[in-house]
Amino acid sequence: MAASALSPSKPVRDVCDYDLLFDCVHCGLCAEACPTYVVTRSEMDSPRGRIYLMKSLAEGRLELDDDAARHLDLCLGCRGCETACPSGVHYGRLIEGARSFIERNHRRGLADRIKRRAVSAIFPYPNRLQTILAPLKLVDRLGLRPALRAVMPRTIRDWLDLLPPLEPGSRPLANGATNSPQANAPTVVVHHGCVAQVLASSENLNSERLLAAAGYRVVRLEPTACCGALDLHSGNASRALDFARANVRALKNSGADAIVSAASGCSVAIAEYGDLLKDDPEFAADARAVSARVRDLSSILLDAxxxxxxxxxxxxxxxxxxxxxxxxxxxxxxxxxxxxxxxxxxxxxxxxxxxxxxxxxxxxxxxxxxxxxxxxxxxxxxxxxxxxxxxxxxxxxxxxxxxxxxxxxxxxxxxxxxxxxxxxx
Ligand code: SF4
Ligand code: SF4
The missing domain is CATH 3.40.50.1860 (Rossmann fold)
Known part of the structure; x- marks a missing residue:
């Protein structure tokens, strides 16, 4: 990391929400809650170290070189540091800002760029993912995944290992009604996500059936757009905003009293639309209203x-x-x-x-x-x-x-x- 002699005390670069950096009092109480610090034991892979990096970048005391980008890239965005922090640091917002700054100002190596572009071009779009997985379903049906894996380059092998077996209907669906018989029942939307609607459809369908059994009238979004979390975490802020606006519009029109997702990352993304779109005069009020309706499946079912x-x-x-x-x-x-x-x-x-x-x-x-x-x-x-x-x-x-x-x-x-x-x- 190359530090310059310049040492201003106000931001010269738009790295993240600069004022939020000052909530950190450098106590280090978040370190043991941080998975990357627990593995590497390096201060620069801890929340405090990354906050220091963001501040140095914002103040122009540090250049965004490969090393600085690496420490920020290695953050999982898991927010373990947020719940450990006694000072209320909004780390999630900070790292999302920094990721966007990196995307705008740093050129990664070729292999890294190809991987990230592939993820960005395929995963938020269920139809594209379905198309790519169609031949793999046949491969799985014929029991040929190990043979395919053996001839693939390392990155594809790693991705194939993460892919669940593509067996249709392998999970049972919950018994009972698929919707509440009560006309005045509260309504709920289960946001089907992007990857989840292709690879984990039973989780969405079972969430709907369990909510129906708990007395809810289930309303579907057709189609369901990606919540934008993948883009927020990877620094593609403008597309994340587009997805957020599309979801706010659809969720508002659904009239749902409650919004649930079987994917916790999607739940949090929707719960934070109010904050994400706060400066958008057309969407701010609706985004706040949508975010306020996010509920957790288990918390609802505990009552029924x-x-x-x-x-x-x-x-x-x-x-x-x-x-x-x-x-x-x-x-x-x-x-x-x-x-x-x-x-x-x-x-x-x-x-x-x-x-x-x-x-x-x-x-x-x-x-x-x-x-x-x-x-x-x-x-x-x-x-x-x-x-x-x-x-x-x-x-x-x-x-x-x-x-x-x-x-x-x-x-x-x-x-x-x-x-x-x-x-x-
Ligand atoms: S969000 Fe990043 S810095 Fe915070 S605990 Fe997770 S990996 Fe560590
Ligand atoms: S993020 Fe919070 S817990 Fe971690 S060093 Fe800063 S103030 Fe302490």
């Missing part, structure tokens, strides 16, 4: 518990998806819901709220750190002796399942909505 017909004898451990625990502050509701199922024994894993390395598209662009965190997570899961690890985010599901498959572990990785559907059969 399932009545399973039989015991579901199993040992279950729960992994806290980062955006659910650190973004929405939901930790107890899913655990209580699981513990309420007759026959289920809950066991806590060590570091349940340390990121598994999935982090949106992080495991596609930063495979080494993502894999290190997946190994750590899998060690902690295996140590519980559980039959099931339940989580509330499809990205975590793919990441943890890939690592457990590599170990040929019998532990099943199941989204909360799918687990509740199985347990209530």
């Amino acid at each position: 518990p399932l009545k399973p017909k039989r015991e579901f004898r199993s040992i279950v451990t729960y992994h806290d998806a980062c955006h659910l625990a650190h973004g929405l502050g939901v930790r107890e509701a899913p655990r209580k819901l699981l513990a309420s199922i007759p026959g289920v024994t809950m066991v806590e894993m060590t570091e349940s709220d340390l990121c598994c390395g999935s982090a949106g598209s992080y495991n596609l662009t930063e495979p080494a750190m993502a894999r290190e965190l997946a190994r750590r997570k899998a060690d902690n899961i295996v140590a519980t002796g559980a039959d099931y690890v339940v989580l509330a985010n499809p990205g975590c599901e793919f990441q943890v399942a890939a690592e457990l498959r590599r170990r040929q572990s019998k532990i099943k990785v199941v989204h909360l909505a799918d687990f509740l559907a199985m347990a209530s059969q």
